[in-house]
Each structure stands twice: as C-alpha cells, then as structure tokens.
Amino acid sequence: MLAPNKPGRHRVDHLLIAEMVKAGSRVLDVGCGDGALLQLLADTKSVDGRGIEVSRERVNACVARGLSVIQGDADRDLADYPDAAFDYAILSLTIQATRHPKTVLEHLLRIGGRAIVSFPNFGHWQVRGQLLLTGRMPVTENLPEAWYVSPNAHLCTIKDFADLCRLTGAKVERAVAFNLKGQKLGTWLPLTVHNFLGEKAVFMLTRAGARP
Amino acid sequence: MNTADPRELLAATDARMLEVTRPSSECIDIPETEPLRLDCAKLLAPIRIAYKTYGTLNANKSNAVLICHALTMDQYVASEHPVTRKPGWWEAMVGPGKPIDTDRLFVICPNILGGCMGSTGPASINPATGRPWGLDFPVITIGDMVDAQVRLIDRLGIDQLFSVIGGSMGGMQVLEWAARHPKRVFSAIPIATAAWHSSQNIAFHEVGRQAVMADPDWCQGRYLELGKVPRNGLAVARMAAHITYLSEEALHRKFGRSLQDLAAKTFSFNADFQVESYLRHQGSTFVDRFDPNSYLYITRAMDYFDLAAEHGDVLANAFRGSKTRYCVVSFTSDWLYPTRESREIVQALNAVAANVSFVEIESDKGHDAFLLEEPELFATIRGFLNAAATKHGLAHTRRGH
Numbered sequence: 001m002l003a004p005n006k007p008g009r010h011r012v013d014h015l016l017i018a019e020m021v022k023a024g025s026r027v028l029d030v031g032c033g034d035g036a037l038l039q040l041l042a043d044t045k046s047v048d049g050r051g052i053e054v055s056r057e058r059v060n061a062c063v064a065r066g067l068s069v070i071q072g073d074a075d076r077d078l079a080d081y082p083d084a085a086f087d088y089a090i091l092s093l094t095i096q097a098t099r100h101p102k103t104v105l106e107h108l109l110r111i112g113g114r115a116i117v118s119f120p121n122f123g124h125w126q127v128r129g130q131l132l133l134t135g136r137m138p139v140t141e142n143l144p145e146a147w148y149v150s151p152n153a154h155l156c157t158i159k160d161f162a163d164l165c166r167l168t169g170a171k172v173e174r175a176v177a178f179n180l181k182g183q184k185l186g187t188w189l190p191l192t193v194h195n196f197l198g199e200k201a202v203f204m205l206t207r208a209g210a211r212p
Numbered sequence: 213m214n215t216a217d218p219r220e221l222l223a224a225t226d227a228r229m230l231e232v233t234r235p236s237s238e239c240i241d242i243p244e245t246e247p248l249r250l251d252c253a254k255l256l257a258p259i260r261i262a263y264k265t266y267g268t269l270n271a272n273k274s275n276a277v278l279i280c281h282a283l284t285m286d287q288y289v290a291s292e293h294p295v296t297r298k299p300g301w302w303e304a305m306v307g308p309g310k311p312i313d314t315d316r317l318f319v320i321c322p323n324i325l326g327g328c329m330g331s332t333g334p335a336s337i338n339p340a341t342g343r344p345w346g347l348d349f350p351v352i353t354i355g356d357m358v359d360a361q362v363r364l365i366d367r368l369g370i371d372q373l374f375s376v377i378g379g380s381m382g383g384m385q386v387l388e389w390a391a392r393h394p395k396r397v398f399s400a401i402p403i404a405t406a407a408w409h410s411s412q413n414i415a416f417h418e419v420g421r422q423a424v425m426a427d428p429d430w431c432q433g434r435y436l437e438l439g440k441v442p443r444n445g446l447a448v449a450r451m452a453a454h455i456t457y458l459s460e461e462a463l464h465r466k467f468g469r470s471l472q473d474l475a476a477k478t479f480s481f482n483a484d485f486q487v488e489s490y491l492r493h494q495g496s497t498f499v500d501r502f503d504p505n506s507y508l509y510i511t512r513a514m515d516y517f518d519l520a521a522e523h524g525d526v527l528a529n530a531f532r533g534s535k536t537r538y539c540v541v542s543f544t545s546d547w548l549y550p551t552r553e554s555r556e557i558v559q560a561l562n563a564v565a566a567n568v569s570f571v572e573i574e575s576d577k578g579h580d581a582f583l584l585e586e587p588e589l590f591a592t593i594r595g596f597l598n599a600a601a602t603k604h605g606l607a608h609t610r611r612g613h
Contacts, residue, residue, distance in 0.1 A: 048567075056572055063539065063569045064591040066599025070540075070558055070570035077562070085565035 010040055012182040013118040013202050017090060018044050020116060020174065020204055025087035028052070028111060030074045030104075031094030035062035038069070050086075052077055075099045078107035086112045093200070095119050096152045105168050109207045115170070118202040121177065123157030123195040142199065158195040161203065170205040177201040225441055227295050228328070228501055233337070235262040235323075235330025236294040237287050240367050248325075248360060251353040251516075258339065261364045262330025263287050263322035266306060267314035269368070275606055276370045277312060278361065279321040280378030280385035283510055284450075284502055286329040289321040290314070295501045304585055311594040312377065316606060320368065324385075325360040326352045326510050328503035335436060335503040346505060347433035354381070354517045358388045365396070372396050374604055375597060379403035379582035380549065381510070384517050387557065390538070391519060391530040399537040399600040401593065404546050404582045406553035407527050407560070408518040413548060416456050417511040420449030424504050433505055446504045447495030454494045459545040459578035463487060520560075527560035534561075537603070538568040539596040541582070541589065548579040569596060 010018075014037045021027060023045045029038050032051030035058075041047040051069035053059045062069035070077075074091065075098050089112030091104065096119055098104045108115035120142045121127075130138035137147040143155075156164070158177060165172055177185045177198025185194055194201070239262040242248070247257030264287040269276060279289050279302070290306040292299060306312045306319055323331035326349075334349040341348075365373065376389045376397050383405025390400045424430055427445025431438050455463075467487040471477070474484060483489040523529035538561055542554035551572050561568040573588045575581040582589065 050567065056574065060571050060573070060588055060592060063571050064595035066595050066602070068537070068567050068569045070562075070568060071572055072558075072570070077559075080559045080562040082563060082565055 010036070012178050013092065013200060014040055016176055016178075016184075016202050017041075017092065017116055017118070020202075021045050021047060021088055023047075026085070027088045027090060028081070028086045029090045029092065030078065030108070031091060031097070032058075032062065032067075032069055033092075034058050035065060035067045035069060037090070037092055038062070038067050039065070042067070073098075074104045074107075078104060078111065081107075081111045083110050084113060088112050088114050088116055090116045092116075092118050093120060096155045099153065101154045101156075102164060102168060105164060105170065109168065109170055109205060113206070114173070115205045116202065117161070117205065118200060119156065119161060120152075120200050121158050121195065121198045122155040123159060124199045125196050126180070126199070128196075158198055158201050159191060161201070162191065165203065165205060169208040171208050172203055172205055174204040175201060225500075228503070229335070229436075231294060231329050232333075232335045232503070235260075237262050237264045237323075237330060239263065239330055240364055242360075242363050246363075248356065248363070250350055250356045252350055254350045256332070256350060256356075259325070259332045259360060259363070260330065260336070261322050261325070261332075261360055262327075263320055263364060264289065264291060265321075266290050266319040267317050269318040269370075270606075273370050274372070274374060274604060275316060276318045276320060276365075276368070276373050278365065278373050278376045278389070279306065279312070279319060280357075280361070280376065280382035280389075281321065281324065282378070282380035282382045283453075283514065284498065284507075285382075286327060287321045287323045288329075290319070293501070296497070301583060305590065305593065311590045312597065313594075316601070317374065317597075320364070322361055322364055324357045324510070326357065326506060326513060328506040331360070333503065334433075334505035334509055344436040346436065349505070349509060351512055351516075352509060353513050354384045354388050355392065355522070357513065358385055358392060361385070361389075362393065362396075372398055374606065375399040375401060375600065377401040377403070377593075378405075380405055380579065381514050383549075384514065384519075387519055387530070388517075390534060390536050391523070394531075394534045394536055397536045398604055399539070399597070401539045401541065401596065402554075402557065403541040403589075404543055404549050404554075404579055405557075406549050407520060407530075407557050409515050410553070413456075414515045416453065416548075417515055419452050421508050421511060423448040423452070424508060427504075430504065433508075435504070441499065442504050443496070443499045446499050446502065446507060447492070449507060450498040450502075451491040451495040454491060456548045457578055457580045459547065459576055461545060461576040462578050462580075465576070466490075527556065528563035531561055531564050531566055534564060534566045536566070537596075537600050538566060539592065540568060540570045541592060542572045543575045543577070543579070543581040543586075544572060545576045546579045546581065 027047045027049045029051045038049045052072045054073045059071040089108040127138040177194040242259040247255035290300040323329040326333045334345045338345040378386045383402035386402040424445040427442035429440040430442035470486045472489040520527040542551040558570045
C-alpha cells in the first residue's frame with residue numbers, strides 16, 4: 001500500500017499525530033498496519049489504544065506484541081462502534097485505500113471526538129510531473145505499486161480532501177503538509193502551495209457543531 | 213465392534229469410576245446448606261468440584277488464571293491423566309515458560325459440573341437415593357457450570373481472575389464468566405467458540421445422543437446400576453463428533469484413501485481404510501475415559517447456550533460496561549465454530565467499545581487446531597497475556613528461568 005517503515009525510525013506523520021494526541025486519551029487507529037503508531041502513542045502518551053487492520057498477518061503481529069487490534073476493515077467494521085467511543089479516531093495513510101472514503105470519514109467523526117486523517121497528496125509536484133511527462137500513472141516512493149496492483153482506489157489531493165471536509169461538515173482544527181524531506185510546510189503558505197509541495201498531509205477534524 | 217477382553221473393559225471402567233467417586237485431583241465440597249440454583253430453577257446440593265492447580269498464587273491473589281475445558285476434556289490440562297496415563301491436554305500451552313506461564317501465573321482448571329472426572333455429574337451418587345444420579349440429574353447449562361466455578365474461586369479466596377481462558381465449550385464458559393461476573397474477569401480469551409450454538413451443531417449433538425440412547429446397554433440411563441456400559445453407542449457418538457473437529461483437508465492429508473495394513477480391499481465391512489481404523493480407535497479409547505450420561509448432559513448444555521437470548525436477544529447487552537480485556541481467536545478451517553461466529557462476538561464487543569483483540573489463525577487442522585501446536589496461537593496468547601499482565605501490575609520476573 002505504502003512504503004514500509006524504516007526500522008527504528010518513526011514516520012513524520014506519526015510523530016505529528018503523537019504530538020496532537022492528549023496523554024491518556026482513548027484512541028482508535030483504523031488501518032493500524034504493524035502497530036507502529038499505536039506503539040508510539042502507548043509509549044509516549046499512555047493512550048488506551050485500539051486498532052483495526054485488514055491484513056491477518058499484521059493483526060497477529062500486533063496482538064503478539066501486546067496491542068489491542070482486531071482483524072477488520074474500515075468500510076465494513078466502523079459501523080459497529082457507538083458514537084463518541086473514542087477521543088481520537090485515526091486514519092493514517094489509509095483513506096485512499098477505502099471503498100467509500102466519505103462514509104468512512106463520517107464514521108470517524110461520529111466515533112471519535114476528533115478525527116485525525118493523514119493521506120498521500122496526489123497533487124504533489126512529483127506526481128503531477130510524472131503524469132504530465134510520461135503520460136502514465138505515477139509511481140513514487142510513497143505510492144510504490146503499479147496501478148493494477150495498488151490497493152489505493154481513491155487517491156486525492158490536499159484540495160480535494162479539504163473539499164470533502166466541507167462536504168461532510170467537518171471542521172478543520174489543524175492541517176499540516178510535509179515535503180519530500182519530511183519537513184512541515186509553513187502554515188502561512190497558501191493552500192495551493194501546500195497542494196504542490198506537500199507530499200503527504202495530516203488533518204485534525206471535529207464534527208461541526210460538536211464541542212471540542 | 214469391541215473385540216477386547218471383557219475383563220479388560222471392566223478394569224478400564226473401574227479405573228474411570230474410581231475417578232468419579234475418589235478423584236486423584238484436589239476437590240472442594242459444597243454442602244447441602246449452600247445449594248446451587250440452576251438455570252432450570254432446581255436446587256443442586258451437595259456438590260463436589262474437582263480441580264487441578266499449577267504454579268503459585270501470589271500474595272495479593274492477582275495472578276490466578278482459570279482454564280475452562282471443552283466437552284470431553286477435564287482438569288488435567290498440564291499433567292498426566294490418571295486413567296489414560298496420557299500427558300495433559302494442553303501441555304504445549306500451559307506450564308513453566310509456556311504461553312500460559314505457570315512460573316508467574318497460578319492456573320486453576322476445574323472439571324465442569326456434569327463432568328465425570330470427580331466433579332458432580334450424572335455418574336456421581338445421588339445422596340437422596342444412594343445410587344448413581346443417571347437421568348435424575350438435573351439438566352444443566354453453561355451458566356450453571358460457571359456458577360459452580362464461582363464457588364470454587366470464592367473458596368480459593370480469589371476476588372478477580374487475571375484471565376479466564378478456554379476453547380470450544382471452554383470458550384462459552386469464558387463468555388458466560390465475562391457476562392455474569394465482569395468485575396471478576398480482568399481478561400478473557402475465548403478461542404474457537406461462539407456466543408450461541410448453531411443449528412448444525414445441535415444437529416450433530418443430537419446424532420451423538422441418539423447413538424448413546426439407541427445402545428441397549430444404555431438401559432434408560434441406568435447402566436451403572438445394572439453393571440453395563442453402552443460402549444458401542446458412545447463410541448459411535450465420538451466417531452461422528454470427531455469428524456466435526458477435523459477438516460476435510462486435514463483428513464485427506466492424514467489418511468487419503470490409504471488402506472489399513474492391507475494390500476487390497478477385503479470386500480467386507482472391516483476397517484479397510486485407515487480413516488475407519490482411526491475413527492474406531494478414537495471411539496473405543498473415548499469410552500474408556502468418559503461417562504455416557506455425562507456426554508448427554510454436557511452436549512445438551514452446549515445446545516442450550518445462547519448468550520444473546522440471555523440478554524434480550526442483543527449480544528452486546530451481555531458485555532455493556534465491560535472493563536475486561538478480550539482476545540477472541542478463531543481458525544480458518546474450523547467449520548464447527550467458524551470465524552463468522554467469532555466475528556459476531558467481536559462486533560458485539562465493539563458495539564460497547566470494549567477492549568478487544570481479534571485474531572483469525574490460518575490452519576488446515578479444523579476445530580482441533582486450538583489444542584495443537586500452532587505457533588501463531590502461542591504467539592498471540594503469549595503477547596496478549598504479557599500486555600495484560602503489565603496492565604495488571606504483574607511482575608515479569610520469572611523464577612528459575
């Protein structure tokens with residue numbers, strides 16, 4: 001789906017999420033992969049964390065390392081959870097692989113007091129450049145698979161995602177884009193620049209009308 | 213079917229009956245004054261619960277693990293069976309340094325109510341008549357088994373169990389424990405089980421019971437008084453059940469169409485095929501260690517199990533407010549308790565935002581996989597228990613390792 005973590009190093013989006021999450025809170029990590037984020041949040045923020053992961057091997061590895069993870073997927077299983085069951089519902093570099101991103105986002109906002117969504121930006125200059133110059137679907141470090149094997153069914157740009165937030169009535173509390181070097185882009189830069197230079201983005205959202 | 217010396221058969225029955233009346237394991241006796249109120253509304257007393265323990269209970273009694281056994285198992289989870297002389301039924305899982313590590317955990321495994329290895333059941337003597345209970349024994353439920361275990365845990369002075377673990381019918385007891393006594397269960401591991409017994413499973417049990425009852429030596433359940441044993445009936449019941457514990461793949465891998473010590477078919481109804489010979493062996497050895505009436509009562513208890521029905525037909529209600537940490541485990545080739553049924557438990561737990569892990573383990577060994585060497589199962593149980601132990605404040609230090 002996405003390039004695997006380099007061992008011993010945390011992903012920049014994970015570090016940012018760990019910064020956003022309050023200590024001791026209840027967290028649901030949807031698409032938790034090998035559990036790296038849950039482990040980081042447990043270690044640094046003592047969260048009460050749960051995960052959902054589609055790959056059976058990764059679920060078993062997570063449970064074997066002591067994380068509370070179930071085998072399931074975002075499209076099917078989020079409906080089971082009650083409203084406001086968690087302080088944060090996190091979807092980390094997964095939304096582009098869901099069948100119904102809008103429904104998934106609505107569930108995240110319903111289940112968590114806050115939703116944190118990170119995603120690869122399809123508006124990044126590298127992606128645009130590859131499509132423009134080669135006329136073929138882009139393959140980058142973060143989108144490593146060819147189109148016919150990629151699980152990424154719904155890729156979007158930062159602008160697209162901001163539109164979806166408006167459409168679902170989600171309030172953007174914080175939005176951060178990272179460049180290729182993993183550096184945060186300055187918040188003073190306009191959205192168009194984020195959309196061009198940001199290689200991935202992290203949004204923290206609340207339901208409109210919900211008390212933060 | 214049985215061609216063994218009748219004296220040997222009687223000797224085997226004697227050894228088994230001795231365990232009913234004088235179990236080799238520890239036991240507690242619940243007096244007449246403290247009867248168990250059963251789900252059928254009858255009162256049962258006195259009651260004996262036979263049990264084995266492994267490891268040492270710590271000073272604040274926070275390291276106790278209850279293992280609930282399946283239909284035909286017993287308290288000998290990690291030590292030699294006194295009748296068959298075979299190793300414990302889960303020795304790969306339970307012991308020093310094993311996933312359920314007796315170096316730091318105190319493991320309690322009771323024989324269930326209705327069983328035949330020392331706990332009160334239909335083979336026990338009915339104090340009112342001085343004769344074996346037989347069919348006068350009340351019909352019991354999984355909940356009744358759990359209530360009897362509660363008496364044992366009370367007697368041992370344990371307030372909260374660190375974990376309640378079991379597969380198959382043992383898993384049903386785990387779920388019932390968590391539902392009836394949420395504060396007394398810190399963590400729960402239901403393996404290869406379901407929150408209710410399916411129509412297909414009831415059907416298989418009915419075949420088994422009919423086989424027992426159709427044996428003329430069953431004598432309307434009074435065979436013990438009359439010095440008989442419905443061996444053939446119970447053996448057939450076991451043979452049919454045993455098929456449901458395996459998978460087509462596992463049977464094919466193990467036996468295929470191979471003949472048993474033969475160069476060619478015999479054109480008879482002898483056990484030509486290895487699989488026939490294997491099943492006949494499973495049937496006859498089972499009779500040496502199990503009471504036929506116990507088999508009727510325990511299968512009935514499983515059929516009656518429906519945790520949702522006990523909670524207004526909403527399974528999630530059984531777990532509302534639960535602080536227990538759950539680890540649900542299923543196996544890909546288990547068609548007796550398929551993954552779908554484990555997933556229903558997980559959905560109910562998610563609906564109340566309970567702390568749940570759920571692992572489906574790839575195996576072609578069918579329902580029996582939970583009893584076998586499955587490295588992924590071991591890694592799951594070890595990891596889950598280690599994390600739970602940390603949360604529970606149990607020390608990681610091991611003695612002698």
